[in-house]
Amino acid sequence: MTGARKLRIATVSLAGCFGCHMALLDMDELLIGLMEKVEFDRSPLTDMKTFTRRADVGIIEGGCCNEENVHVLQDFRRNCDVLVALGQCAIMGGLPAMRNAIMHSDDPLRECLEEAYISGPYIRNTTHHVPNDPVLPLVLDRVYASSEVVRIDHQIPGCAPSGRLIHDTLVSLLAGRFHGFDPHSIRFD
Ligand code: SF4
Numbered sequence: 001m002t003g004a005r006k007l008r009i010a011t012v013s014l015a016g017c018f019g020c021h022m023a024l025l026d027m028d029e030l031l032i033g034l035m036e037k038v039e040f041d042r043s044p045l046t047d048m049k050t051f052t053r054r055a056d057v058g059i060i061e062g063g064c065c066n067e068e069n070v071h072v073l074q075d076f077r078r079n080c081d082v083l084v085a086l087g088q089c090a091i092m093g094g095l096p097a098m099r100n101a102i103m104h105s106d107d108p109l110r111e112c113l114e115e116a117y118i119s120g121p122y123i124r125n126t127t128h129h130v131p132n133d134p135v136l137p138l139v140l141d142r143v144y145a146s147s148e149v150v151r152i153d154h155q156i157p158g159c160a161p162s163g164r165l166i167h168d169t170l171v172s173l174l175a176g177r178f179h180g181f182d183p184h185s186i187r188f189d
Contacts, residue, residue, distance in 0.1 A: 007174050010055040010080060011043040014069040015096040015143060016062025019160040020087040021045070024059075026163035034167060037174060042079075055080045057173060060152070063093040064144040068137035077150040082173065086166065088159045090146045097143040109141055154178065157186055 013021055021044060027034065041055050042048045058080030064070050077083060088094040105111045113130045117123065146152055156169050165186070172178035 006039045007056040008041045009038050009057045010041045011059040014062035015065035016089040020061040023160035023163055027167045030167045051079045058083045059086050060090045060146050061086050062089045063146055064149050065096050066137035066139050070149055073149050082153045085146045085152045085155045091155050092145050093143045100142045
């Protein structure tokens with residue numbers, strides 16, 4: 001990935017908390033230097049909802065908890081040369097995947113939705129119905145890591161990864177010299 005043109009990055013937040021996108025912005029002044037090398041295409045940061053051109057790097061926050069997440073992730077795979085899973089939700093489902101452990105009944109998804117919308121200790125739902133408007137994306141049987149849905153080329157671990165780690169990884173990737181992390185560069189404190 002070399003050349004005079006600015007390299008294109010696309011980003012998306014699937015089943016995540018947007019914290020990994022906040023970490024992207026947490027590069028602070030490093031972002032100024034990065035913007036001399038890259039431009040953002042489809043991304044919540046640009047508010048562009050579709051790809052205008054193929055991206056060199058696609059950054060995925062979050063795993064897949066509904067069918068819309070799956071379609072968007074597949075669209076990123078089609079439109080990006082390299083896909084990066086950013087943060088633990090994209091890498092292994094993260095916090096949203098805690099619902100995968102709910103399996104007391106024959107219908108764990110129903111059990112999870114009823115706990116979330118009807119019977120949970122802090123729920124005040126006078127309709128006693130789980131929302132089921134047709135415009136809502138179909139909820140999947142469990143939360144899937146991004147790599148369970150499409151091929152992921154690289155992972156940046158953390159919750160959220162530090163702005164410095166994201167910056168250094170992107171710079172290495174864009175220069176074509178990313179060969180994995182020095183384990184000492186990954187910290188979770
Ligand atoms: Fe949020 Fe952490 Fe998941 Fe990133 S990895 S989306 S910061 S919960």
